[in-house]
Every structure is written in structure tokens, then in C-alpha cells.
Amino acid sequence: MDIGDRIRIVRGENIYEGLLMPSDSSGNIVSIKLDNGYNIGFRKEDVELELLEAGRPFSATMPKIYVEHKEELPNVAILGTGGTVASKIDYMTGAVYPAFSPEELLMLVPELSELANISGKEILSIVSEDIRFDDWKNVARTIFKHVEDGLDGIVVTHGTDTLHYTTAMMSFMLRDIPVPIIFVGAQRSSDRPSSDAAFNLISAVNFSSTDCKEVVLCMHANMNDEYCHVHRGTKVRKFHTSRRDAFASINSMPIARVYGKGQIDFLSNYRKECGGGPALDLDVEEKVAMIKTHPECRDVLSCLIDKGYKGVILEGTGLGHAPSSLHDEIKRGIEEGIFFGMTSQCIHGRVNMNVYRGGRMLKEEGVVPLGDMTSETAWCKLCFALGHHEDLTAVKKFMTTNIAGELSEVSTIDSYNYCR
């Protein structure tokens, strides 16, 4: 049997039918996509298989279409990196189908041709938790090349797990880009009734016509197909494992609300003007760690110091505290030239290391409070900072300067969109 074939699986008294999925690496599991869109896997030794209908290869299901170039529409490139938003295409035959041509996209989401002249390219085909430094450089380079080619907007599809790490990293690697760079993901693949892939993609392409010259992320804003939120790439995090409105702006409002291919309402300020010409800047230090501090967590820190790490983001408790049992290790790390930045695992709110004695002591020792930056953004920024500066005073200055909207002004401290 081939991937994409419709098969029947019998396990004891239970019978399941669906499309055969690619096997896992062990080869011991057989998985099918049920008609309700969910995947289910079985140990091969536990089941009997029966072929119901041979699948058609993906290319056979895809007629060639011709899309007219419209002068009045912006030219937008859709770049693919993998993830669920792309699997809306991949899983049409029940199989992973990595090709990602503009024609395929337009056939699946025909509304896109009303909004832009679409071109497309697949950069990577990975699940997002596997993204690494080389991938980020590859993505940044490809985006930059398309900007230089004169595109009016770039949309990048990306898995959601680490989407906010990538948008933060791109916010530092890509500087003064004169067009919107819009990342988009999906929580549910398109073969499920509740898929958000098409709506998110339409909203992202729609937003590419604006004058917002930032790296942003466009995702469902609530449980309906009503509108998406556009979040600043440095102020967003994945905040739910499965809901379609999984992403939230942290300590800030989203930039905009996009009603699919309809209206766009701006909710907060955004960057319309760029400084100098666009720049691509890929220098990052890779020996940077992030530690969520908690009672009895000293060993992790000791180890990172011993392994020659150059920077550590401490995701502290409360206003930016760490157990005093860590203080002497932090001191040792600082003496060895390691940069320590402090964020908070509370997520909401800003660190303030002046209120309590423990915070003051850490600050005196040299730990740098990082305002209301998210831990994930702080980690990306520190990789970037240490890729550019050896002198820790320069690193500190860079880390506490607002580079890409990652630090809110103190005056806006209470304006974040947080409630329960």
C-alpha cells in the first residue's frame, strides 16, 4: 500500500478507515487520517490492513491554472518553511507533499488572487521546533533577497511551536526593511472543519498592502473566523497548545485587526518609516542559554558556566528574582565574562530589580533587568547582541535599548491586553 491510499484498519473488534499516512521513523506504527481529519496510529503487530482504494498522486489532483498579473495589485511572495499552515496542502492526499508552488496555493486559496500577485518559494520544510541558527539565517537571507527584488510584501508560512522565536530573530536580523514581513501559521490543517490556515493566509496577504514596516505575525484572534490579529514579532508568544487563537501580544496591544480580505483596523502604533537602507545582519552567538529559575535549580547554571556559555537569560520569578543559592554561581559567571539578563516567568508585567533586596543584589552584581521583554525575545536578542559585541557594557547598552519594539515604554506599562 502507498501513502495516500484509502485503507481499512482492523484492531480486534474496532474498524477504522482513512488515508494512509507516512510512517514514523521506527516503521512500527501505521497511521491513517480519519475522515474527521484526525490522525490515529497503531502498532503494526496489533492490526490488520486492507486496501480500499488506491490514492491518486497529488499532481494528478492539481490542474494547471493561469493567473493573470494585475498591475493594480501588490506583488507578494509567499515563502514556505513548513508547519501546519503548509500541511493544508500536504495532507490533501493524506500524504506529506512538500511542494509549494504559487499555482497550488492559489488553487487552494483562490481569494489570494484578489489581493495580490502571488509568487512563492519553499525555503525549508521542517516542523518548527526543529528550527536552528542556520535555518534562521537561510530564512532571513531569502526574505532579504525578495526585498531586494522589489516585492511589495513578504508572507512567510511557519509552524506555530517556535513561530515567536523566529519572528523575534528576524526582527533583529532584518533591519530597516521597507515592506511588511508577515509570518503566518495555522493551528489546524485544512482538512479539518475548523482549519484556520486559509483565513490566516488571506489576512496575512491582505496586511501586506499596508505601510507597516515591521516583522509581524498574523493569526486568528478569537475562536471564530472573524478577524486575525497582527502581532509585533518581538512582543508575541504562543499561549495555547491547540486553540486557533493561540497567539497573544504580551505587555502590548496587537498592531492591527484584519478581517480576512476585508477591513484592516490598526490598534496601536507601528513603524512606517525606515532609517537607512535595508540591511541583513546574520551575526549571532550560539552559546546563549535561557534558564527558568525555580527552587533548587543551581546545577543547570553551574553546567552552562562550565561549558563556556557567553550569555544567559534568567527567566526569574516575580519582579526578576533568583534563588540566593544561585547568587555565587551568577557572580562566578559574571567574573568569567558571561552576560546575564533577567526576564520574568510571570510573562505579564515588567521586571523591577529595585524593589526587593534579592533583586538589588543581583543587579549590583551585574545582572541586567530587561524591562517587559518576553524571555523568548530576550534570548534571540542576546544571541544577536553577543554576535556583535564582545564588550559587556556594549552588550548591556544594546540589550536595554529598544531595537525592534521589544521594550515597551514605561508609560505604557498598564496598557497591555491582559485579562481573565
Add this chain to the structure above:
Amino acid sequence: MDIGDRIRIVRGENIYEGLLMPSDSSGNIVSIKLDNGYNIGFRKEDVELELLEAGRPFSATMPKIYVEHKEELPNVAILGTGGTVASKIDYMTGAVYPAFSPEELLMLVPELSELANISGKEILSIVSEDIRFDDWKNVARTIFKHVEDGLDGIVVTHGTDTLHYTTAMMSFMLRDIPVPIIFVGAQRSSDRPSSDAAFNLISAVNFSSTDCKEVVLCMHANMNDEYCHVHRGTKVRKFHTSRRDAFASINSMPIARVYGKGQIDFLSNYRKECGGGPALDLDVEEKVAMIKTHPECRDVLSCLIDKGYKGVILEGTGLGHAPSSLHDEIKRGIEEGIFFGMTSQCIHGRVNMNVYRGGRMLKEEGVVPLGDMTSETAWCKLCFALGHHEDLTAVKKFMTTNIAGELSEVSTIDSYNYCR
């Protein structure tokens, strides 16, 4: 000059007045509490000091009061561990004053005598980020002793930074306790106009008259002094660095709403009946780590395996994923007998390691998905599980069994109080 003295500080052209605070450990900093309640610190070498008025020792400000024992009221012990909620007392003279007698409490919060016959004891006097295994055992032992002494409810004051770690740990160490165990903290000390200390304490003592036989946490529910939420000790986290409504129930509703000394509305089910007699169970394994996975974080894991750790909570991305660059280290760890449990750094929602190939692979290798448990609770529970079981099958069974409300039933998956 002595702590508590009213002094003037002159730094260049700026003049500050306030009560002299205890010095930091370096002795280089002089701190005062300003009249607006905020503390401010200066390097000694930068300032000149002037005594304005000698402070009075705390005992002089505190008349002895006599509180009548009322038969109709419950007998409640307030146990102190430190933190801001206690500092409402400590900072009355501008000084840290660690004594914590029932008379002092009642004078500061006289409403308590309407609600219960209060006794009190100070167990610890630490900032909560410094809490360690021995402290937790001490707290559990003291609570248990007071339960055995026949108290009708126990209220424990605690710093907020790690309050949710402690409530989770107590939920496992204290079993079948026949009275409410209510932890309470404060985000602002009582000498600030916006203090929440008294209101939280009153609400906590009020809740001690209920039949809720669980370890819970009572804190402000919104920005007003309107009501507190009572959160299950295993389902709560600190979710804001500074706001008074800093704590939120995660993937569940709070147990109750308490209007200060007034009405109590229950919002969800809670445990009214206990199984056997009360038990104190302090066996914990200390070599347990929690790692927030992110791109390029392999070194931390390698190190923990090398250091002989017995258990690791992986706070994965999305539905419970980790970079595939970690997989061989996880496999090595499992071969060496390490237990790996998976939670999600998304915080909201539950892990599901069946949806994507990476999750399925990790699960096949032996990583155990931990439903909708918070990472902090999962870490506490794993310390406890490994303190009781050597066999990893038994550990897995314990970790995936609902012991103290830490795992929600799947049927309630969408009922958590999450919005933005």
C-alpha cells in the same frame, strides 16, 4: 542612625526624606522608605545623611490587646513564612520586624477577630524565591501539627514569587487533610495605598470556615478590593510581576470567589470528603530538573544527564514537542533510567503527543505527556513521585493519575478561564 529613624538624604541637588531601611549585604547602599511607600536606595559614597527624628522601636508602637475567645467562631492558625504579606507588619517602622504574634496581626487587621479565633506562629522568614526542600518539609510538618492539634483551618502567609510551587508541593505532601489549608500572599506591602495584604488575609480567614478540604491559594481577583479568587494549589501560577490580581487558575476555573469578610461563591467543584486519616508524606527526590525547551538548548539536557538527575520535566513547545536535536540525548537519558515528563510552555491548553510525528516519536521513546498540568506542578509532583517509586512504570502511573486536582478531565478541556 538606626533602622526606622526618619532621615534626609542629599544627593547633589536632590533631597529625599523617609525611614531608614535595613542595609543590603554589601553595606554600600543606604535605603529609605519614602512617604509614598516606595523604597529607594543610594550608594553611600554619593550621598549625605541627616537625622530628622529617631524612630520608635516596633514594640513601643504596639499596645497589648486582649481578644476574647468566641465559642461560635472557628479556630484558625495563621502561619508565617515571610514575603510581602508579612512585610505589612515588618515595615511599620520602616524596618524589617520578623515577629509575628496573633496580637500584632489582630491589631493590624482587626476584622480577623470577627471571623475566627486567631492563633499564629512564624515558621520561616524568607523571601519566597529562596524556599528549598527543607523549608517545604518544615512548612508541611508545621501545618500537619496544627491539623493534629484540632485547628479548624490553617492560613499560611507566603511570598508570591514561588507561592504556586509551594501550594503544589503541599498538595502532595499533605494528604487527606480534613480542614482548608489556605495560602495567602500580597503583591504590595501595607504601607502603600494600594496594599492587598489585609484584604487577602481577611478573605483567606473567611474561607477557612468552608468545607473545602484542599490546599488552596487566596489572592486578589481583579484590580479592585472587590473579591479574591481561591485557586486550587495545583492549578495556579503567578501571571503578572506586579499587579494585585497576579495569580490565575490555569486550565481550570478558580474554586471560589470570596468577598472579603462577606459572601463566598463557589465557582467549581472541590473536595469535601477525605479518604483515610490525614497523612504527612515528605519523601522527595531532589535531583529533578525543569527545562524550557527552545531551539539550540541541547547542552542543558546533556549536563543534567551527566550529573545523575533522576527526572526531568521538559516544558516543551506547542502540544509537547522538543527539537529533534534533543532526541538522542533524551533516549540516552531514558536508557540511564531518567524519567521524562512533558508539559507545554504555551501554559494554556493540554499537551497531545499523538498529533505530530515528533511528539509520537518522543512518546514512543518513553517521554510521558502530562495532560494539562502546569510545568511547576509537574516538577513538584515528579520530585514527590521519584521520592516514592524507583520503578519508572510506577512513576509514570503516579504522574498520569490525578492526585490533587492537578490533571483536569479531558471533558473540561475548554472550560478554563482564559481570555485576552
